[in-house]
Amino acid sequence: MKLNKLDELFLTNWINLNFEEWNESDVREEFIAPLLKILGYSKGTVNDIIREKSLRLSKPFHRIGRKNVSIDYIPSLRLKSFWIIEAKPGKAKEMGYGDLLQAHLYAIHPEVKAPFIVLCNGWEIRVYDAYHVDSWDDAIFICRQEDCFDSFAELKGILSADSMLDYQRKRILHTVKDTFAVEIDENKLAAFKNDVNRLVDESYPLVRENVRQLRISTWRKEEEKERKELEKLDLKLLFVRMDIPTYAYLTPSKEFLRRVKNGSQKEREHLIDHLLMNYRSRPHAIFRVQCCYILLSLLKDDIEVKPSTYVKSIKSAFEEVVLGNLTYFSHNPLSHALCHLDNTSLRLAKKLSLRFAMDKLVKNTDEYNQTLTTEDRVIHKQTVARMMVRFIGLLGENLWREFCSLSSANEVWDGIWSLEIIEKVIETFPSKSYPDGDSDLLFFDSYGRGFDMLFMGTWDVIHGSEELLIKKEVSEEIINYAGMDREEALSSIPPSEVCPKDHMLDESIVKDLMNKYAIRF
Numbered sequence: 001m002k003l004n005k006l007d008e009l010f011l012t013n014w015i016n017l018n019f020e021e022w023n024e025s026d027v028r029e030e031f032i033a034p035l036l037k038i039l040g041y042s043k044g045t046v047n048d049i050i051r052e053k054s055l056r057l058s059k060p061f062h063r064i065g066r067k068n069v070s071i072d073y074i075p076s077l078r079l080k081s082f083w084i085i086e087a088k089p090g091k092a093k094e095m096g097y098g099d100l101l102q103a104h105l106y107a108i109h110p111e112v113k114a115p116f117i118v119l120c121n122g123w124e125i126r127v128y129d130a131y132h133v134d135s136w137d138d139a140i141f142i143c144r145q146e147d148c149f150d151s152f153a154e155l156k157g158i159l160s161a162d163s164m165l166d167y168q169r170k171r172i173l174h175t176v177k178d179t180f181a182v183e184i185d186e187n188k189l190a191a192f193k194n195d196v197n198r199l200v201d202e203s204y205p206l207v208r209e210n211v212r213q214l215r216i217s218t219w220r221k222e223e224e225k226e227r228k229e230l231e232k233l234d235l236k237l238l239f240v241r242m243d244i245p246t247y248a249y250l251t252p253s254k255e256f257l258r259r260v261k262n263g264s265q266k267e268r269e270h271l272i273d274h275l276l277m278n279y280r281s282r283p284h285a286i287f288r289v290q291c292c293y294i295l296l297s298l299l300k301d302d303i304e305v306k307p308s309t310y311v312k313s314i315k316s317a318f319e320e321v322v323l324g325n326l327t328y329f330s331h332n333p334l335s336h337a338l339c340h341l342d343n344t345s346l347r348l349a350k351k352l353s354l355r356f357a358m359d360k361l362v363k364n365t366d367e368y369n370q371t372l373t374t375e376d377r378v379i380h381k382q383t384v385a386r387m388m389v390r391f392i393g394l395l396g397e398n399l400w401r402e403f404c405s406l407s408s409a410n411e412v413w414d415g416i417w418s419l420e421i422i423e424k425v426i427e428t429f430p431s432k433s434y435p436d437g438d439s440d441l442l443f444f445d446s447y448g449r450g451f452d453m454l455f456m457g458t459w460d461v462i463h464g465s466e467e468l469l470i471k472k473e474v475s476e477e478i479i480n481y482a483g484m485d486r487e488e489a490l491s492s493i494p495p496s497e498v499c500p501k502d503h504m505l506d507e508s509i510v511k512d513l514m515n516k517y518a519i520r521f
Helices: 005-014 024-038 059-064 097-107 145-159 164-180 186-232 235-241 251-262 265-279 285-300 314-327 333-356 358-369 374-379 384-403 409-426 454-462 466-471 476-482 486-491 507-516
Strands: 049-056 068-077 083-087 116-120 124-129 141-144
Touching (some): 005 024, 083 097, 097 116, 097 124, 141 145, 186 251, 265 314, 285 333, 314 454, 333 358, 384 409, 454 476, 454 486, 466 476
Parallel strands (some): 083 116
Antiparallel strands (some): 068 083, 116 124, 124 141
16 A cells, blocks of 8 residues: 555654653554544544443453453444554553553453454554464564654555455455365365355345445435534525525525524514515526525415515515516516526536536546545545536636626627627537536526526426415416426526627627637637
């Protein structure tokens, strides 16, 4: 196993340490703790560390003079213990057989059953097989301070979280090989082969279930982490999280709803006022859809606010949002143009990315995944599609910001039509597919071309809620929209305006965009 930069930093520090005045606690906290981190173990992870575990000894062990003992560290590999490590004071460079006997007692305890024992006093790290140790000289491996740069890689190959299971299996295979080196019955060899094949077949479902459980556990932890992060955000940053086109989840909206439902009447009014203020500004379609979801939820729960400068009632706010979304703000030329700009910028971003960023992202993804541990490859393995989603999101945001702050609808339409000129050119280049049949699950390339987020996202929120909407006496127009089937909804998406043939576009806009984003044909 090769050493990385963190290993080298650890070893550089180790070789310069003097352990003569270090007690057990010093060795444990100042040397072993960093060592375990280097080896891939960390508290609260799948490769957890149990610290100072107290064990109750049964009667056969009482002769050592104690009924309870405490183990310094029990590193666990995917939550199963394979070795223990005991700290010893550094005043003597040599540890002794008594230290090994004590650690062996801990390792074979029924609550531990660790196959390996590691002793460390800072000067050296000694590894023993708990099941096959008879004397002090039976160490499997010794890594000493003076030769650590030469020997640490092998130690890491034995103890690291990423290689210990492989090491265990190799030792088992070596033992099997020794047993067959003196075998004379081929039938025994054939029977063993069948046993191994059966074991492998039986293990596949177990391994797959381990992967599934690991992913579920990680997903739940990350979901909880995100929830807590959202709770800490101020309202402005929460709105930012609700306004990311590539993040179509409702988690930020649910946090907003939590604040409304748990807040005082005054706090509720403040939240709803600011929601509508932000809605009426220049957000992406995804934010407007999340507003629809929030207001429908409040309508269902009969949560109301007092009339204010910004909001007359939850019902009126809901009607404003739904009709604004479904008509692309047909009553407001500038807002209407911005809705189409949102579609066009995201559509172009995806088409550009799939044609010109794929090869680079494939390379970056492969390089990144090579740095991951086995666990990380299961739960955090990067895919080209994930990297592409981020790339598309950033590019789409930049294209959007080129024109979203303009003051007139005509200027925005000029921006849209300029982007469409570039789009026509890049469509002459073939779109590249994701490796391994992957997908980004984004439909941006169809936005404004038979699909969108604003209309279809809003329809998806209200569809199936006709009974509630009738009960709340919501606008009949909205009820009719909610009752549409999917095909009707798709055919009702407001079309974009076509650039008039006699309209003269400023060619410098297109040239500037192509230069800015390094588009070369």
